[in-house]
Amino acid sequence: MNLLVKNVTVADPQSKFNSQQCDVRVENGKIKNIGKLTADKNETVFDAHGAFLTPGFFDLNCIAGDPGFETKEDIQTLTATAKAGGFTGLALLPQTSPVVQSKSQVEYIINKAKNNLVDVLPVGAISQNREAKELAELFDMQQAGAVAFSDGDKALQDDGFMSRALQYAKGFDALLMVYPENKSIAGKSQINESKNSVLLGMKGLPALAEEMHIARDIFLASYNETKIHISNISTAGAVALIRKAKKDGVQVSCDVTAHHLVFTEELLSDFDSNYKVKPPLRGKADVKALIAGLKDGTIDAITSQHRPEEIEFKNVEFEIAHYGIIALQTVLPLLLKAGLDVALIAEKLAINPRKLLNLAVAVIEEGSEANFTVFNTAEKWLYNSASNHSKSANSPLLGTELTGKVTLVYNNNQYWEN
Numbered sequence: 350m351n352l353l354v355k356n357v358t359v360a361d362p363q364s365k366f367n368s369q370q371c372d373v374r375v376e377n378g379k380i381k382n383i384g385k386l387t388a389d390k391n392e393t394v395f396d397a398h399g400a401f402l403t404p405g406f407f408d409l410n411c412i413a414g415d416p417g418f419e420t421k422e423d424i425q426t427l428t429a430t431a432k433a434g435g436f437t438g439l440a441l442l443p444q445t446s447p448v449v450q451s452k453s454q455v456e457y458i459i460n461k462a463k464n465n466l467v468d469v470l471p472v473g474a475i476s477q478n479r480e481a482k483e484l485a486e487l488f489d490m491q492q493a494g495a496v497a498f499s500d501g502d503k504a505l506q507d508d509g510f511m512s513r514a515l516q517y518a519k520g521f522d523a524l525l526m527v528y529p530e531n532k533s534i535a536g537k538s539q540i541n542e543s544k545n546s547v548l549l550g551m552k553g554l555p556a557l558a559e560e561m562h563i564a565r566d567i568f569l570a571s572y573n574e575t576k577i578h579i580s581n582i583s584t585a586g587a588v589a590l591i592r593k594a595k596k597d598g599v600q601v602s603c604d605v606t607a608h609h610l611v612f613t614e615e616l617l618s619d620f621d622s623n624y625k626v627k628p629p630l631r632g633k634a635d636v637k638a639l640i641a642g643l644k645d646g647t648i649d650a651i652t653s654q655h656r657p658e659e660i661e662f663k664n665v666e667f668e669i670a671h672y673g674i675i676a677l678q679t680v681l682p683l684l685l686k687a688g689l690d691v692a693l694i695a696e697k698l699a700i701n702p703r704k705l706l707n708l709a710v711a712v713i714e715e716g717s718e719a720n721f722t723v724f725n726t727a728e729k730w731l732y733n734s735a736s737n738h739s740k741s742a743n744s745p746l747l748g749t750e751l752t753g754k755v756t757l758v759y760n761n762n763q764y765w766e767n
Contacts, residue, residue: 350375350377350378350393350762350763350764351374351375351376351377351389351391351392351393352374352375352392352393352394352395352759352764353372353373353374353375353386353388353389353392353393353394353395354372354373354374354375354395354397354402354723354757355372355386355388355394355395355396355397356370356372356396356397356398356399357370357371357372357373357397357399357400357401357402357723358370358399358400358401358402359371359373359383359401359402359403359713360401360402360403360691360692360694360695361402361403361404361695361700361712361713362692362695362696362700363404363700363710363712363713363714364712364713364714365714366383366713366714367713370399371383371384371385372384372385372386373402373713373721374386374392375719375759376392377762378718378719378761378762379716379717379718379719380713380714380715380716380717380718380719381715381716382715383713383714383715395723395757395766397723397725397756397757398725399725400723400724400725400726400756401691401723401724401725401726402713402721402722402723403691403694403695403698403699403713403721403722403724404695404699404700404710404711404712404713404720404721404722405435405436405437405438405699405711405720405721405722405758405759405760406434406435406436406437406438406680406681406698406699406722407436407437407438407439407440407698407699407702407703407708408431408436408438408439408440408652408653408655408677408680408702409440409526409580409604409650409652409702409705409706410440410442410526410580410581410604410606410652410653410654410655411427411431411439411440411441411442411652411653411654411655411656411676411677412441412442412444412445412501412655412656412657413426413427413441413445413657414445414657414740415427415445415458415461416445416446416447416454416457417445417446417447418445418446420659420740421657421658421659421740421741422657422739422740422741423740424458424461424462424465424469426738426739426740427439427441427469427655427677427739428462428465428466428467428469429738430655430675430677430678430737430738430739431467431677432466432467432738432758432765433677433678433736433738433755433765433767434653434677434678434679434680434681434755435680435681435722435724435755435758436467436653436677436722436758437466437467437468437711437720437721437722437758437759437760438467438468438469438470438702438703438708438760439467439468439469439470440470440471440472440496440497440702440706441458441469441470441471441472442472442499442501443471443472443473443474443479443499443500443501444479444500444501444502444503448474448477448478448479448485449471449472449473449474449490449495450473450474450477450478450485450486450490451485451486451489451490452486452489452490452492452493453493454471454473455471455473455490455493455494455495456493456494458471459471459493459494464761465761466758466759466760466761466763466764466765467760468760468761470494470495470496470706470708471490471494471495471496472495472496472497472498472499472526473485473486473487473490473491473495473497473498473499474498474499474500474501475487475498475499475500475505475514475525475527476500476505476510476514479500479501479503481500481503481505481506481507481510482510484513484514484517485498487517487518487521487523488520488521488523491521491523496524496706496707496708497523497524497525497526497578497706498518498523498524498525498526499525499526499527499528499580500527500528501528502528502627502672503528504527504528504529504530504531504532504562505527506531506532506533508565508569511527511565511566511569512569512572512573515569515570515573515575515577516573516575518575519573519574519575522707524576524577524578524705524706524707525577525578526578526579526580527566527577527578527579527580528580528581529559529560529562529563529566529579529580529581529582529587530558530559530562530628531557531558531559531561531562531565532558534555534557534558534561535554535555535558536552537552538551538552538553538554538555538558538629539551539552539554539625539629539667539668540553540554540614540617540625540629540630541553541554541556541614541629541630541631541632542554542555542556543614543632545614545615545617545618545632546614549617549618549620551667551668554628554629556583556584556585556586556587556631556635557586559582559583559584559586559587559628560584560586560587560590563579563582563587563590563591564590566579566601567590567591567594567599567601570599570600570601571594571597571599574600575600576600576601576602577600577601577602578601578602578603578604578705579591579601579602579603579604580603580604580652581604581605581606581609581627581628581652581654582603582604582605582628582639582648583605583606583609583628583629583631583635583639584628584631584635584638585634585635585637585638585639587603588638588639588641588642588647588648589638591603591642591647591648592642592645592647595646595647602649602650602705603647603648603649603650604648604649604650604651604652604702605639605642605643605648605650605651605652606626606651606652606653606654606676607651607652607653607654607676607679607680607683607684607687608626608630608654608674608676608679608683609626609628609630609631609635609636609639610636610639610640610643610651610683610684610687610689611636611683611686611687612624612630612745613630613631613632613633613635613636614629614630614631614632616630616745617630617667620666620667621667621745622663622664622665622666622667622670623663623674623743623744623745624674624745625663625667625670625671625672625673626654626656626672626673626674627672627673636687640687640688640689643689643693643697644693648697649697649701649705650697650698650701650702650705651680651684651694651697651698652702653676653677653680654673654674654676655674655675655676655677656671656672656673656674656675656676656743657673657675657739657740657741657743658671658673658741658743659741660741660742660743663743673743674743674744674745675737675739675741675742675743675744676744677739678732678736678737678738678739679732679744679746679751680698681694681724681753681754681755682746682751682752682753684698684753685726685752685753686752686753691726699711699722719759719760719762720759720760720761721758721759721760722755722757722758723755723756723757723758724753724754724755724756725753725754725756726752726753727752727753728752728753728754728756729750729751729752729754730750730751730754731749731750731751732744732746732747732748732749732750732751733747733748734747754767755767
């Protein structure tokens with residue numbers, strides 16, 4: 350498939366064409382030429398009108414309902430939503446039914462998603478049934494194609510089990526991606542502990558629950574001399590802990606969700622369950638610290654934390670509503686609203702996620718495999734039921750006008766134009 354992308358500004362710090370406006374020719378899945386080019390008769394021309402072109406976005410943290418919860422999202426609707434959000438690769442968490450915890454289940458996901466523009470890469474469970482009692486078949490899953498291991502939004506509470514999991518994973522250089530929450534402190538709290546939680550009359554979840562768990566995992570990673578990835582950090586204290594650990598030489602990495610860079614706990618004043626996420630929305634000081642952590646390199650990546658849910662689990666009282674929002678299509682607008690520049694977006698949303706998983710990193714250079722996203726930072730679009738590609742509709746942004754639109758994605762010798 351031959352394609353010429355005209356008048357695009359390359360945003361890839363790995364590329365010698367970085368920050369240059371030029372044309373990009375793709376032939377048979379590879380970037381053939383970059384420069385001022387004239388269209389050939391046998392190629393499709395896409396005029397980007399000065400938009401940016403980065404390596405294709407990659408998400409470290411999303412779920413589909415397949416297998417078991419296909420009414421929430423299946424692989425087909427997940428990848429359609431991902432394309433619309435600029436993502437050409439996804440790491441798919443194992444919190445399905447059954448849990449993805451064996452070689453055959455990893456192979457099921459890979460086969461279900463093959464021949465797609467979007468690369469869908471399974472993340473296997475750390476523990477059987479995500480119960481933190483017995484290790485799952487980590488090595489066999491890695492051999493079958495699992496790119497990392499996680500128990501999703503279930504934090505591993507047992508210190509000894511966590512240490513043994515790190516020791517075992519170290520033997521074959523596997524990455525454990527863990528959710529930080531000390532359950533004995535968190536209890537059944539659902540919103541951030543603050544003056545706001547008192548005003549709303551709801552039990553607050555202290556930042557301490559997240560930070561104690563992160564401190565434990567840092568100690569265990571240091572003790573076992575192995576790597577660990579902390580998923581979805583949300584507090585200023587978490588940023589400070591990880592910043593110090595990195596300076597001390599601990600092999601720790603972390604990510605943050607796009608919505609935790611914009612949304613704050615004040616949005617919960619009317620108990621809108623579409624803002625109910627895990628970890629909970631925090632305060633303005635936390636948001637400021639998270640953005641600073643991205644800029645100074647403490648936080649390695651940004652994720653969507655895409656969590657589709659049927660209406661009967663969200664359009665209910667706040668306390669019984671499920672956690673999560675659909676987010677793949679709204680990551681870019683939120684990052685722009687948070688004030689992140691295009692270079693930082695490329696680094697945290699396209700380059701670093703692949704590096705963390707030891708995947709080939711897409712680069713905008715002549716002769717490289719074509720894997721890129723084109724987006725306009727100023728273009729406005731209406732996010733509504735017509736433009737939403739997900740099966741689910743649990744987003745507080747539905748029905749609003751957003752700024753920052755993905756206009757083209759290319760990967761695996763396929764392209765999608767918006």
